[in-house]
Structures are given as structure tokens and as C-alpha cells.
Amino acid sequence: MEKVCFYVRDIPVHGDVILAPMDGYSDQPFRVLCREYGSAMSYTEFVAIEAVIYAAKKAMRMFDYAPMEKPQMSFQIFGADEDKFILAAQKLERLQPGIIDINMGCSVPNVSGRGAGAGMLRDPQKIGRIFNRLTHTLQVPVTGKIRLGWDSQMRNYLEVAKTLEDNGAALIAVHGRTKEMKYGGKADWDAIAEIKQAVKIPVIGNGDVKTAEDIDRMKAHTGCDGVMIARAAIGNPWIFRRRNRAQVTLHEMVELQKRHLQLMVDYYGDFGLILFRKHAVKYIYGLPGAAELRQKLMTCTSPGRFVELISEYEERSLHGEWDSHTVEPAQPADEGEFAEMTECRAA
Numbered sequence: 527m528e529k530v531c532f533y534v535r536d537i538p539v540h541g542d543v544i545l546a547p548m549d550g551y552s553d554q555p556f557r558v559l560c561r562e563y564g565s566a567m568s569y570t571e572f573v574a575i576e577a578v579i580y581a582a583k584k585a586m587r588m589f590d591y592a593p594m595e596k597p598q599m600s601f602q603i604f605g606a607d608e609d610k611f612i613l614a615a616q617k618l619e620r621l622q623p624g625i626i627d628i629n630m631g632c633s634v635p636n637v638s639g640r641g642a643g644a645g646m647l648r649d650p651q652k653i654g655r656i657f658n659r660l661t662h663t664l665q666v667p668v669t670g671k672i673r674l675g676w677d678s679q680m681r682n683y684l685e686v687a688k689t690l691e692d693n694g695a696a697l698i699a700v701h702g703r704t705k706e707m708k709y710g711g712k713a714d715w716d717a718i719a720e721i722k723q724a725v726k727i728p729v730i731g732n733g734d735v736k737t738a739e740d741i742d743r744m745k746a747h748t749g750c751d752g753v754m755i756a757r758a759a760i761g762n763p764w765i766f767r768r769r770n771r772a773q774v775t776l777h778e779m780v781e782l783q784k785r786h787l788q789l790m791v792d793y794y795g796d797f798g799l800i801l802f803r804k805h806a807v808k809y810i811y812g813l814p815g816a817a818e819l820r821q822k823l824m825t826c827t828s829p830g831r832f833v834e835l836i837s838e839y840e841e842r843s844l845h846g847e848w849d850s851h852t853v854e855p856a857q858p859a860d861e862g863e864f865a866e867m868t869e870c871r872a873a
């Protein structure tokens with residue numbers, strides 16, 4: 527087991543690279559796969575506090591976790607109402623997460639516009655009240671994931687970070703952009719370094735880590751305790767082993783896809799194949815003949831056939847149909863790609 531890199535209050539975190547919460551992606555199968563590859567913590571997709579209170583079935587399923595994810599298993603929630611935060615978190619605590627995390631980074635208008643997600647950053651006092659109540663009410667550590675502020679006029683990250691620490695937060699994850707930036711521009715690692723200097727609790731840096739080298743660059747630049755990766759982990763869980771796609775062989779890529787698909791089917795049943803498609807597109811990105819393969823994979827309707835198709839592809843490749851057995855470097859997830867998609871599910 528990797529050495530302990532930091533603690534979330536009393537929970538040891540064995541490693542310094544962490545899969546980010548991602549709506550539509552960080553479900554149990556993908557989290558387990560990434561943990562097997564070295565992600566040191568698990569964050570659920572974010573769930574609205576109202577959905578928790580009313581026990582919406584689909585939402586509550588997002589809190590399923592595998593035993594191997596504990597104790598570094600964090601349930602992420604978002605909302606705007608102070609009392610509902612407490613109610614929802616108390617309810618979730620009964621499901622025995624290791625950690626409860628509050629999302630203060632979601633930029634989509636129907637979340638941030640009503641004071642939830644990144645909308646919370648406009649009212650640091652309210653953040654303080656919510657964390658004060660949560661940390662006094664709950665047994666589990668409470669953490670926060672923030673952006674740098676609302677916009678370039680309101681980059682109040684130091685005030686927010688100190689407020690979190692003063693009110694009992696056990697860790698802060700920082701996406702180095704403002705709400706206004708969505709996913710555009712460049713993540714500001716200097717600001718993450720400032721936060722790290724300003725607080726004593728662990729800080730996880732996030733934003734624009736695309737390669738194994740970026741992990742160490744961010745650590746050196748910011749002094750952060752851990753590095754969180756979202757987009758670059760899709761189709762590339764090897765990043766948690768500090769390996770880039772260019773270093774991964776076709777055989778490894780095919781075997782990993784089979785394992786990921788199996789985890790999806792075990793968890794969701796045959797519908798897991800449909801949900802797996804968005805991952806498959808990323809796994810095969812840049813491969814020679816990817817367009818033809820993608821077309822076949824996206825229209826295939828049985829997991830068994832899917833496995834046959836990727837095995838056939840590997841076989842044809844070994845027989846020299848394609849020039850190289852090495853996966854082409856993955857095109858980094860492009861900024862625009864996710865910018866308009868529902869980053870976070872509306873309440």
C-alpha cells in the first residue's frame with residue numbers, strides 16, 4: 527500500500543492523485559476501477575440535498591459504494607438551503623460514508639444561479655454557518671470543493687478557504703477557475719498555492735492536469751497535498767499510475783476496457799453497456815481505424831459482442847493491419863467539450 531500522504535481529519539489517504547467527482551462519470555464502477563489504478567479517494571457524483579431528503583431512488587443509488595472505497599469514500603451534495611443541508615447530511619451519515627463533501631463549484635446557471643454550487647461562493651458567511659452546523663452535527667469529517675470565486679471581480683478564494691477552515695472543514699479541494707470561466711481559460715495554480723499557504727488543513731489542487739508530468743508540476747507549483755483529476759481520467763485511468771496514454775499498449779487498453787465494461791454490467795445489468803459507450807469513445811480515441819471501430823461499438827447491443835469486437839480489433843492490429851500497437855497519445859479532453867454539457871445535475 528502507498529504511504530499516507532495526508533489525513534482527512536483521522537482518515538489516512540494513501541496516495542496523492544484522486545479521481546474528481548464527475549456527474550455522469552464517477553459512478554461506482556468507474557470509481558472502483560480508478561481506485562484499483564491508484565486513485566486515493568472516492569467522490570460520488572454530486573446529488574441535490576432535496577433529492578436526499580425525499581430519498582429519490584435514482585439519486586440515492588449514487589451513494590452505493592464498494593467496501594474497498596472506504597474509509598476514503600466521500601458523498602458529495604449540493605444545495606442552497608441551510609436547514610436542508612443539515613437534514614440531508616444527517617440522513618446520509620446513516621449510510622456510513624467516510625466523508626461528506628459540499629459542492630461549491632458547479633457553474634451551471636440553474637444550480638449556481640439559485641445560490642447552490644458555485645453560487646455559494648457569493649456568500650462566505652452562509653458557507654461559514656453551514657459548515658459550522660454540519661461539523662458540529664455530524665460525526666464524519668466534512669470537506670468542501672470550491673472554485674476561485676464567482677468571477678474576475680470576486681475572486682474571494684482566500685476568504686472562503688479561511689472560512690471553511692475556521693468552521694471545521696477537514697479538507698479543501700480547489701478547482702483553479704472562477705464560476706464565470708466555466709471550463710475555459712487556464713486554471714490558476716498560483717491561487718491554489720496561495721490557499722495552501724493560508725490554511726493548515728489539506729488542500730487538493732484541481733484543474734488542467736492532463737498528463738502524469740502535470741501531476742508533479744502541480745504539486746511542485748502549489749505545494750498541494752493531493753492532485754484531483756477529472757477530464758483526463760476519462761479513457762485514461764492509467765494516469766493514476768502516473769502513466770500517459772502514449773505509454774499504454776493496445777493490449778492493456780483492450781483488457782482495461784473489458785474490465786471496465788464487466789464492472790458496469792455487474793452493477794447496472796445489460797444497460798451498463800449503454801452507459802459504457804461514453805467511456806469507450808474515450809478509450810479508443812486516436813487509435814488507427816478508430817472511426818470504423820467506434821461506429822461498430824456504438825451500435826452494438828450486447829456486452830459479449832462488444833468484447834468480441836474489441837478483441838477482433840486487437841487481433842487485426844497484431845496481424846499488422848494497423849501500423850502501431852501503441853495507443854496514440856489521447857487528445858486532451860478539449861475545453862469546449864464539456865463546457866456546455868450539464869456539468870452538474872440540476873436539483
Ligand SMILES: Cc1cc2nc3c(=O)[nH]c(=O)nc-3n(C[C@H](O)[C@H](O)[C@H](O)COP(=O)(O)O)c2cc1C
Pocket residue numbers: 546547548549550551570571572602629631632671701732733734735754755756757758864868869870
Ligand atoms: C462531465 C463533468 C462532470 C462534473 N461533475 C462534477 C460534480 O458532480 N461535482 C463536482 O464537484 N465537480 C464536477 N465537475 C468538475 C470536476 O470535478 C473538476 O473540478 C473540473 O473538471 C476541473 O478538473 P479537470 O481539469 O481535471 O477536468 C465535473 C466536470 C465534468 C467535466
